[in-house]
Amino acid sequence: MSLRYILLGFLNIHCMTGYKLKQLLDYSINNFWSVNLSQIYPTLNEMKKDGFLDVDIQVNEGTPNSKIYYITKKGKIELDKWMKETTPLPQTRNLFLAKLMIGTHFSKDLVITQLEEQLSLHEEALESLKKSFETEPVCMCNMEKHKLFRELIIDAGIKEEKASIEWCKETIEVLKESKF
Structure with missing residues (x-):
């Protein structure tokens, strides 16, 4: 819709x-x-x-x-x-977090490997977003305003990826130090 x-x-x-x-x-x-x-x-x-x-x-x-x-x-x-209209908060489905919860019944090494893969994917996504700033603009009216809003949206994505990267790194360290 x-x-x-x-x-x-x-x-x-x-x-x-x-x-x-x-x-x-x-x-x-x-x-x-x-x-x-x-x-x-x-x-x-x-x-x-x-x-x-x-x-x-x-x-x-x-x-x-x-x-x-x-x-x-x-x-x-x-x-x-x-x-x-008020925009509701997004309802996210995060397959990785569901997998992590199920991970309590698997080896620590397997879960850490999964986290490291997620870390790598988020790092790739971050680099892709950074490159987005260099993409040639699509021709349309009101270009400066569109460019500003596009940059704000890309910045939001960059901040989300950075937060995910930080979380992955912290979670890997917590699990490495844990006795599960």
Whole structure:
């Protein structure tokens, strides 16, 4: 359900094709919200049926025609209503923490190995986020404002990864010193 509002929000900034939306999503929110083209097009079609979007066909020479999606007045009203709602805290499912809890019945070495793997994954994710600052911007209006908000979002991801890295390191040390 939230994907429709994210798409409405991006189309409120600028009308674009589904493919361009995918590029923009990858550029701006991929570190915390991954979306496939197979999710985007059905959602766009559903929102069109609901009257939140409309489509213009752009005739292209030598390539298939493009559908340019744009937000309608009804879509803007719906987006405005959604933006004013309180956003609940995310309900996270962390498979690793569930695995760690079950780890009480396995060897300390196995659990520490799992923690070290998680540490490595978080370090890789951190490096990837840091590189995100160097990614070329996707062309759109209001670029400076978009760039600022994108940097704030990447900063949130970096801080989360740093906290996870620190937790992994501390947990490894606690388990190494424990007698379980």
